[in-house]
Amino acid sequence: MELAYRPFSLALTTELETAAGPIAQREGFLVRIDGDGEYGVGEATPLPGWTESSVECERALERAAAVTADDEDEACRRLLAACEDAPAARHGVALALSDLRAKRDRVSLYRHLGGDERVDYVPVNATIGDGTPAETVDAAREAVEEGFRTLKLKVGARPLESDVERVRRVREAVGPDVELRADANGAWNRDEARDAVAAFADCDVALLEQPLPVDDLAGHAEVRDAGVEIGVDESVVERGIDAVLAADAADVVVLKPMALGGPDVACEVGAWALECDVTPIVTTTIDGVVARTGAVHVAASLPEGPACGLATGDLLASDLAPDPAPVIDGEIVVPGSNGLGVSGAWNE
Structure with a gap:
């Protein structure tokens, strides 16, 4: 498995009030994990007062991108462990992994997450x-x-x-x-x-x-x-x-x-x-x-x-x-x- 990420910035229609003050855009990182010809995407978008900072998020994603392992299950464990103290970064990695696995299993993500009935x-x-x-x-x-x-x-x-x-x-x-x-x-x-x-x-x-x-x-x-x-x-x-x-x-x-x-x-x-x-x-x-x-x-x-x-x-x-x-x-x-x-x- 290989993890890559890149930054993005999305403007808001109006400023968002947060505990850390108003913000005019949402800044974060897109995450991609490749494995055996398929890939999954995730998003790590820190929010002041709720998650780690943007700097801390990127550091966690850097650690995840450096992960290596021959066994896929071990690679997944290490990828998530690299972001253990950074919830937004972990979200991006976990979502990308879930997307990848659901695609491999040919099911919608909510089914992969445990949903047992069709939901439209x-x-x-x-x-x-x-x-x-x-x-x-x-x-x-x-x-x-x-x-x-x-x-x-x-x-x-x-x-x-x-x-x-x-x-x-x-x-x-x-x-x-x-x-x-x-x-x-x-x-x-x-x-x-x-x-x-x-x-x-x-x-x-x-x-x-x-x-x-x-x-x-x-x-x-x-x-x-x-x-x-x-x-x-x-x-x-x-x-x-x-x-x-x-x-x-x-x-x-x-x-x-x-x-x-x-x-x-x-x-x-x-x-x-x-x-x-x-x-x-x-x-x-x-x-x-x-x-x-x-x-x-x-x-x-x-x-x-x-x-x-x-x-x-x-x-x-x-x-x-x-x-x-x-x-x-x-x-x-x-x-x-x-x-x-x-x-x-x-x-x-």
């Missing part, structure tokens, strides 16, 4: 940004007109009363049949989170994501069972799924394959959550088409569940290749071809 579509949510009440309502109506049946509203950047007003007005505008979620990105303390849950329950909000800081798993457990399901996102990456489950901190866990270290890891975490009666939702870290399509396959490999956060391609002004997984009426297409299903990302 995965439901996805629309994400509504932090705007004024009027802007939020307009964006919600537009998303519903495009066919989305689940809307996720960004909250936590404004006073709680303002967020409650935004959510209330969206509920009035879209009616009772559209599922609403809210994502606070850890912005509140426990008192604010309790007040938010009570108010959002009155608005029939189905899910409140990461209301409290990453480390406050006990607080997340306290605000559960009050009319709104509680999800954790950042806590899964920072504290680990075992700590989240041991604390009884969530009804829902959000899985980002890039931040977790690969599609294989995301599938393992999702399966473990399901065994503990916790629902997994798969999302991206605003990745290019290679990683984004990989996340679609992760979602398709798990039992059908709630809408996932995979409709992020339109946040990029350019991409690495044509998108084989478009969003149609609130569902994203699952490529049925062998392997990942992305063509043209690595042009000779």
